[in-house]
Structure formats: structure tokens, C-alpha cells
Amino acid sequence: MAEKYDADSIKILEGLSAVRKRPGMYIGSTSKRGLHHLVFEVVDNSIDEALAGYCNDISVTITKDNGIIVEDNGRGIPISKHSKLDMPALEVVLTKLHAGGKFDKDSYKVSGGLHGVGVSVVNALSEDFKVWVKRDGKKVKMEFSQGNVVKPMEQLDVSDETGTTIYFMPDKEIFETTEYDFDYLNNRMRELAFLNKGIKIKLTDERTEKVEEHFYEGGLVSFMEYITQGKKTISKVICVEGKSDNVEVDIVMQYTTAYNEEIVSFVNNINTIEGGTHVAGFKAALSRAFSGYIDKNNLNKEKIPLSPEDIREGLFSIVSVKVPEPQFDGQTKTKLGNNAVKGIVESLINQELNTYFEENPTEIRIVIEKTFAAAKARLAAKKARELSRRKNALESNSLPGKLADCAEKDASKAELFIVEGDSAGGSAKQGRNRHNQAILPLRGKILNVEKTGTHKIMLNEEINALFTAIGTGFKENFNLEKLRYGKVVIMTDADVDGAHIQTLLLTFFYRYLPELIEHKHIFIAMPPLYLIKVGKENHYVYSDEEKEKLVIELDKDGKKYGIQRYKGLGEMNADQLWETTMDPLTRRIKLVGIEDAIEAEKTITMLMGDDIQSRREFIVTNSNFVNNLDI
Ligand code: 0RA
Numbered sequence: 001m002a003e004k005y006d007a008d009s010i011k012i013l014e015g016l017s018a019v020r021k022r023p024g025m026y027i028g029s030t031s032k033r034g035l036h037h038l039v040f041e042v043v044d045n046s047i048d049e050a051l052a053g054y055c056n057d058i059s060v061t062i063t064k065d066n067g068i069i070v071e072d073n074g075r076g077i078p079i080s081k082h083s084k085l086d087m088p089a090l091e092v093v094l095t096k097l098h099a100g101g102k103f104d105k106d107s108y109k110v111s112g113g114l115h116g117v118g119v120s121v122v123n124a125l126s127e128d129f130k131v132w133v134k135r136d137g138k139k140v141k142m143e144f145s146q147g148n149v150v151k152p153m154e155q156l157d158v159s160d161e162t163g164t165t166i167y168f169m170p171d172k173e174i175f176e177t178t179e180y181d182f183d184y185l186n187n188r189m190r191e192l193a194f195l196n197k198g199i200k201i202k203l204t205d206e207r208t209e210k211v212e213e214h215f216y217e218g219g220l221v222s223f224m225e226y227i228t229q230g231k232k233t234i235s236k237v238i239c240v241e242g243k244s245d246n247v248e249v250d251i252v253m254q255y256t257t258a259y260n261e262e263i264v265s266f267v268n269n270i271n272t273i274e275g276g277t278h279v280a281g282f283k284a285a286l287s288r289a290f291s292g293y294i295d296k297n298n299l300n301k302e303k304i305p306l307s308p309e310d311i312r313e314g315l316f317s318i319v320s321v322k323v324p325e326p327q328f329d330g331q332t333k334t335k336l337g338n339n340a341v342k343g344i345v346e347s348l349i350n351q352e353l354n355t356y357f358e359e360n361p362t363e364i365r366i367v368i369e370k371t372f373a374a375a376k377a378r379l380a381a382k383k384a385r386e387l388s389r390r391k392n393a394l395e396s397n398s399l400p401g402k403l404a405d406c407a408e409k410d411a412s413k414a415e416l417f418i419v420e421g422d423s424a425g426g427s428a429k430q431g432r433n434r435h436n437q438a439i440l441p442l443r444g445k446i447l448n449v450e451k452t453g454t455h456k457i458m459l460n461e462e463i464n465a466l467f468t469a470i471g472t473g474f475k476e477n478f479n480l481e482k483l484r485y486g487k488v489v490i491m492t493d494a495d496v497d498g499a500h501i502q503t504l505l506l507t508f509f510y511r512y513l514p515e516l517i518e519h520k521h522i523f524i525a526m527p528p529l530y531l532i533k534v535g536k537e538n539h540y541v542y543s544d545e546e547k548e549k550l551v552i553e554l555d556k557d558g559k560k561y562g563i564q565r566y567k568g569l570g571e572m573n574a575d576q577l578w579e580t581t582m583d584p585l586t587r588r589i590k591l592v593g594i595e596d597a598i599e600a601e602k603t604i605t606m607l608m609g610d611d612i613q614s615r616r617e618f619i620v621t622n623s624n625f626v627n628n629l630d631i
Pocket residue numbers: 002003004005006042045046049072074075076077078093100101102119164166
């Protein structure tokens with residue numbers, strides 16, 4: 001498939017000093033994200049080998065001291081001498097920027113994509129970097145530190161196998177955090193295995209002895225099954241595959257009874273969160289195929305005005321394209337810009353959908369019924385909104401009665417605490433700083449927005465209180481400038497019920513006010529789990545690990561202490577609640593982000609959806625949910 005490699009074909013651009021000077025330019029940031037990007041960068045190279053047809057087995061290991069080992073059975077990084085540079089190609093690949101040597105446009109390099117900077121960048125940002133290559137009948141090894149050669153290439157053995165093993169220890173001088181997050185890595189490994197069927201990807205955590213192996217013969221179909229797990233489906237998984245003008249298109253879609261739509265899209269294995277021309281083409285084709293079929297079969301006798309969103313209600317789709325020279329635009333460079341891709345995707349999908357409709361008339365009519373229902377609900381909701389807006393104008397935008405508002409009018413300084421239960425709400429009202437902290441107590445469980453149509457949601461009292469307090473409006477009326485509080489903090493008990501309410505609220509924000517998550521306005525309060533009393537001193541402890549640590553220290557010092565476990569916010573008096581959970585100087589709050597929208601969607605579905613069994617299991621196994629929830 002790929003042309004034969006010759007050591008001199010590698011393009012050389014520059015050395016690595018620029019990378020250490022400005023790491024953010026190459027890996028996005030030096031925070032948790034950048035740290036994990038190092039792993040993705042190496043793995044992407046292994047995936048490239050797989051896409052070229054030379055590798056089917058990748059193994060990633062987090063070592064006990066937070067180092068990383070990535071092993072693959074690809075061709076191995078070339079080791080022969082680079083004639084112009086008078087050094088092994090291996091050294092060129094690892095010490096020169098953009099020295100990939102695989103620049104032909106015909107291969108869809110993963111690493112040509114988002115940050116796509118090459119393994120040399122990982123080397124530059126590692127305090128210790130070792131590489132083993134099996135190739136050309138040999139097994140060789142080479143060592144680096146901060147991008148500099150520490151031990152030149154040496155032959156260890158003979159070998160009739162091929163492959164690359166890379167070990168690296170991220171440089172503590174560079175990264176703000178050097179602790180790897182198993183779930184974060186695991187999610188991407190799973191995603192890569194879905195997107196590239198037939199590759200086995202194993203992730204091992206030597207710190208905890210956790211091991212996960214991903215291998216999906218079904219590719220995107222398996223991905224779809226994973227995403228719609230726990231949802232009621234009303235169509236089969238519809239697959240469309242095709243290639244035109246060197247653009248590979250791979251799409252699966254499935255209708256469910258849900259009210260939301262979900263399009264997960266990828267370009268060359270990179271999650272295009274902001275969509276782009278491939279998604280636009282897909283949407284256009286859907287609208288065209290559906291309205292064509294409806295017209296042709298005269299199915300809309302009532303002449304209901306359908307919108308494209310009605311056609312996509314309840315639709316889950318995965319759109320994956322492979323494009324030779326992707327152009328990434330958008331704020332986070334995750335939006336495909338190549339205009340040609342729209343037409344390519346659109347005509348492919350349109351054709352295939354027409355065929356599918358002809359072959360599956362019963363199934364498609366059920367979907368179309370749902371489309372009509374969606375349109376009717378949308379129109380009804382619009383009417384209800386107009387009514388309530390008129391009513392609100394008359395009642396001069398009155399704030400909900402239960403809201404204890406703050407004096408501060410500058411939203412950037414104001415905080416809203418959404419508190420579980422009236423009793424904790426009472427303590428919070430007493431304990432707060434009434435200058436800039438507002439309290440909205442919610443009664444018990446809030447409405448499950450996942451199971452309710454928009455029109456009904458708008459009539460719900462708790463939801464209305466939330467909307468009015470927050471002030472932004474939603475959907476087409478959303479206006480961030482009207483946000484009344486810069487921080488909206490969800491404060492629930494640290495137990496299963498609390499976790500459930502927290503998830504209900506997060507679902508609400510995720511579905512109706514995702515802009516607030518995007519702009520970093522939603523937080524989760526972290527009340528302490530324990531109070532440890534040592535003499536007159538109070539130690540509040542926020543996790544089991546912290547408790548263990550303190551207890552060991554106290555035992556060593558031979559001190560006497562008492563431990564109280566907090567089951568709910570209600571067990572704290574107003575002062576304690578202020579000190580532990582609300583005082584900006586001492587509290588802990590956690591920013592809610594959509595790091596992984598797919599995982600969030602799945603958690604939410606599992607907790608909210610129709611599948612009661614998996615919800616139970618989830619809650620039982622995640623009773624410490626509050627402390628590790630990360631959506
Ligand atoms: C440069 C050229 C070729 C492969 C690679 C690098 C390569 C890099 C990594 C990083 C991890 N695993 C890897 N496997 C391969 C092309 C080799 C050829 O054409 O034979």
C-alpha cells in the first residue's frame with residue numbers, strides 16, 4: 001500500500017529547542033490535557049501503522065511512577081543511516097521536528113491532524129525517553145532525555161519480528177501535573193478501537209493493576225451499540241460506507257425514542273467537536289432524503305411544517321471521514337473546513353438512504369411518525385413559550401419565590417448555589433455571604449429531562465425556577481449576557497441520592513444550557529466526607545484517601561482523635577457549611593466540563609434512560625460518584 005521507505009525521504013524542518021520553549025504551541029497546553037496528549041501522539045503513530053496495514057496490536061501501560069510505555073507491532077521506526085545527516089533515521093525521527101517521513105497525501109495520517117506533531121515532541125518534553133525497535137532483522141535501543149541523545153543507538157539482539165516500543169517519563173519541569181488518569185486514556189483507546197476495526201488496543205495500569213482491552217470487529221456499528229446502550233431504539237443501525245475523490249466516508253445512524261439528537265463526528269480519527277463540512281453534508285442529505293420520501297409517498301397529508309431538527313430528533317449518528325489533507329478551523333481547531341467534503345458526503349448519503357428507505361418501508365414509516373410528533377411538540381412548545389413570555393412581561397420578570405437572591409448585581413462576582421432539600425437550603429441561606437451568594441433550594445428530585453418533551457419541561461415549577469434564576473433563556477433565545485451568576489454551583493449530599501440529583505441537574509444543563517458548561521459556569525460543590533477531631537482542632541477531610549493519610553499520621557504521632565462521617569449537608573450547621581463548602585477561601589468546588597461528550601451522554605443515558613437494571617448497577621458501583629464524576 002504505502003511506498004517503500006527510504007531513510008532520506010524524511011523531511012527535516014528544525015530541532016527541538018522550540019518545543020521546550022513553547023510546549024503549548026505543540027501540544028495545546030501543559031495541563032492535564034497536554035500531559036495526556038503525549039500518549040495520544042505516540043499511539044496515533046501506531047494507529048498510522050495500522051491504517052497502512054502493518055500493525056494490529058497496540059499496548060499502552062501506565063507504570064507505577066506515571067511513566068508510559070507504548071508498544072506496537074508495526075514496521076518499526078526506520079533505523080538505517082540517513083545519508084545527509086549522518087545519523088540513524090531513528091534519531092532523526094526522534095530529534096527533529098516534523099521528521100515523520102510519511103508525507104504522501106494518499107495516506108490519512110492521524111498525526112497529520114489536530115496537533116499532529118510527531119513523536120519527537122514527546123521526546124522533547126520527556127525527562128527520560130527510551131525506544132526499542134525491531135526491524136531489518138535487528139533489535140535496537142536508543143535513549144534520550146529532554147530530546148537529547150543520552151545513549152546512541154545500539155543493537156541488543158537479532159530479531160525476525162518488527163515493531164516499536166516507546167517508554168517516556170513526562171518532564172516535571174514542563175507539566176503542571178504528571179499524574180495519568182486511567183479513564184481519560186481508556187476512553188480515547190476505546191474510541192480508537194471503535195474507529196479502526198480490527199486493531200487490538202490494551203491499556204494496563206500498573207498503579208492499580210487495572211487492565212482494559214478493546215477490540216471491535218464491528219467498528220462503528222459496535223460504537224453505535226455502545227452509545228445507544230440502554231436507549232430504546234426504533235430502527236436498525238443504518239450503515240453507509242463509500243469513497244469518492246479519495247475521501248473515505250463511514251457513517252452509522254440509529255433512531256431511538258430519545259428527544260435529543262447526537263452526532264459524533266471524526267476526521268482522520270480526530271473528534272471534530274465543532275462539526276464542519278462532513279457534518280453539514282450529512283445533515284443536508286438526511287433532510288433531502290426524508291423530505292423526498294415523504295413527498296413521493298404523500299405521507300404529510302396534514303401539511304405539518306417539518307424542520308431539519310424534527311427529522312433528527314432521537315437520531316444518534318457517528319460520522320467518520322478520512323480526508324487526505326484536512327483543513328481544521330474553529331475556535332478549538334476541531335471543525336472540518338474542506339468545502340469539497342460536504343458535497344461528497346451529501347451525495348453518498350443521499351443515494352444510500354434512498355435505497356435504504358425503499359428496502360425498509362415499515363421501519364422508516366415509524367421514524368417518520370416520530371418526526372411528525374417532534375414537529376407538533378416543537379410548535380406547541382413555541383406557543384407555550386410565547387404565552388409565558390407575555391405573562392412574564394405582565395408580571396415584570398418576577399424571580400422565583402424560593403430564591404434567596406444576593407445583593408451583587410455584577411454577574412462575574414455573583415454565585416448561585418442550587419441546594420438539595422429545604423433543610424440544607426435553610427443552613428445555606430444562614431451560612432452564606434449574602435452579598436454575593438444566592439441560594440435556590442430544590443425540592444427532592446428534579447424532573448428527568450431525558451424522559452420528558454420540551455413542552456412539558458417548560459411547565460415544570462422547579463425547572464422554571466432554575467431558568468428564571470439563571471436568566472439566560474435557552475435555545476434560540478439564549479443570551480449569555482443575561483446570565484445572573486458567574487458561578488452556578490450544584491450542592492448535593494455526598495450519597496447515592498445526592499449523586500442522582502446531581503446527575504439530573506447536569507443532564508438539565510447538558511441538554512438545555514450547554515453553553516453554560518462550555519463557558520465554564522457550572523460547578524459542583526465538594527462537601528467534606530469526614531470531620532476528624534483532634535483535641536480542639538477540626539480537620540475536614542474530602543476523600544477516603546485523605547482520611548487514610550491523616551489517620552496514619554495521627555496514629556504515628558500517637559494522637560487521639562474522633563472521626564465523624566458526614567452523610568448529608570443537613571448534618572452540618574450553618575457555620576460549618578460556610579466554612580467547608582461555601583467559603584471561597586476554604587471550600588472545594590469542581591468545574592464541570594464536557595471533556596468527553598460521549599462519555600457524558602452515556603452516563604446520563606444509563607442513569608436516566610429506560611434501562612433500570614444498568615442504572616441500578618451503575619449507582620451501586622458508583623456510590624462514591626460525587627468524588628470522581630468528571631463530565
Ligand atoms: C517513520 C517512518 C515510518 C514509520 C514510523 C516513523 C513509525 C513511528 C512510530 C511511532 C510509534 N510506532 C511507530 N511506528 C512507525 C515508515 C516506515 C516504513 O515505511 O517502513
